Amino acid sequence: MQIKLNKVANDTNIFLRNFIKSQKKSPLLDPIIYSLFSGGKKIRSKILVDVGSIFNIEYQKLIAVGATVECIHSYSLIHDDLPCMDNDDMRRGKPSTHVKFGESTAVLAGNSLLTLAYEILSSKFFKKVDNKIKINLVKKISECSGHNGIAGGQFLDLSFEHKKISKKKIIDMEIKKTGKLFSFCCAAPLILKKRNKNEIKKFEDIGADIGLLFQVADDLIDYKGSLLVAGKKTGKDKKKGKATLIGLLGHKNTIKYANNLIIKINKKLKKYGSNSNNLSETLDYILNRNK
Numbered sequence: 001m002q003i004k005l006n007k008v009a010n011d012t013n014i015f016l017r018n019f020i021k022s023q024k025k026s027p028l029l030d031p032i033i034y035s036l037f038s039g040g041k042k043i044r045s046k047i048l049v050d051v052g053s054i055f056n057i058e059y060q061k062l063i064a065v066g067a068t069v070e071c072i073h074s075y076s077l078i079h080d081d082l083p084c085m086d087n088d089d090m091r092r093g094k095p096s097t098h099v100k101f102g103e104s105t106a107v108l109a110g111n112s113l114l115t116l117a118y119e120i121l122s123s124k125f126f127k128k129v130d131n132k133i134k135i136n137l138v139k140k141i142s143e144c145s146g147h148n149g150i151a152g153g154q155f156l157d158l159s160f161e162h163k164k165i166s167k168k169k170i171i172d173m174e175i176k177k178t179g180k181l182f183s184f185c186c187a188a189p190l191i192l193k194k195r196n197k198n199e200i201k202k203f204e205d206i207g208a209d210i211g212l213l214f215q216v217a218d219d220l221i222d223y224k225g226s227l228l229v230a231g232k233k234t235g236k237d238k239k240k241g242k243a244t245l246i247g248l249l250g251h252k253n254t255i256k257y258a259n260n261l262i263i264k265i266n267k268k269l270k271k272y273g274s275n276s277n278n279l280s281e282t283l284d285y286i287l288n289r290n291k
């Protein structure tokens, strides 16, 4: 699994480096490069490749779409760490972007990364794809990033601090802030393949559950992990009064909840037989990782 993930991460990085090389230089490139290539797992691209392989999509197209997702993910992390958000000074074992480059530069690098996703999707680097399909991808990825996606979920995450929040609302918040981008990753291969709306929706739902699983695992790392391995400070969710399933249900029940999520997702994948083995393997990695 780690070898496969590293390959996807490498290929995504090569794509992104080539794209950035084709652009005019600017002073914001330093913080952009710092946050894009500082050792993120690129797990979202891996999910895209896993689902893409079920539908026989050309690998390089999946890498291009994955690159756009990683730009949006990187932006979301830069902003997530800002003093006005989670106020975290470590990310991936290094100073957070705003600590290294200053707050205003970090905000603007984040804005540029969000935009970079669309620059890529509308460029000649995203080859052999109809314009109609490109528009559908833009529509879906923007929905997943905006006020009903990442931004909306981050708003809820912050407004839930130090409050008693129901399980349903916590799940809704986690799906928005993290799950939606995974929804996009699971839907994108079907959009590329022009599959019907119902099938696309099914994969969006699978993606939301995978993203929820991913965020629950991230919360578990915060609960029991260490800075040295995770590359970010741990034990912060409790200190900040974040609403998490661990806070509400306890550690053991949260692990049970996550295992049940994997069972639920695998049931939905069953009809794809061994073609979905890579994706199932990635699900186990997501829950059992320690960074």
Ligand code: IPE
Pocket (backbone or CB within 6 Å): 039, 040, 041, 042, 043, 092, 178, 214, 215, 218, 291
């Ligand atoms: C961390 O995401 C933030 C969450 C959405 C939970 P990742 O764990 O994917 O971060 P990197 O890119 O691998 O550092």
Ligand code: IPE
Pocket (backbone or CB within 6 Å): 076, 077, 080, 086, 088, 150, 154, 177, 178, 218, 222, 232
């Ligand atoms: C971050 O969740 C979610 C997004 C960036 C959208 P967290 O705040 O838990 O992520 P970490 O733990 O700082 O990586």
Ligand code: MG
Pocket (backbone or CB within 6 Å): 080, 086, 157
């Ligand atoms: Mg946060």
Ligand code: MG
Pocket (backbone or CB within 6 Å): 080, 081, 086, 088
């Ligand atoms: Mg955070």
Ligand code: MG
Pocket (backbone or CB within 6 Å): 218, 219, 222
């Ligand atoms: Mg976290």
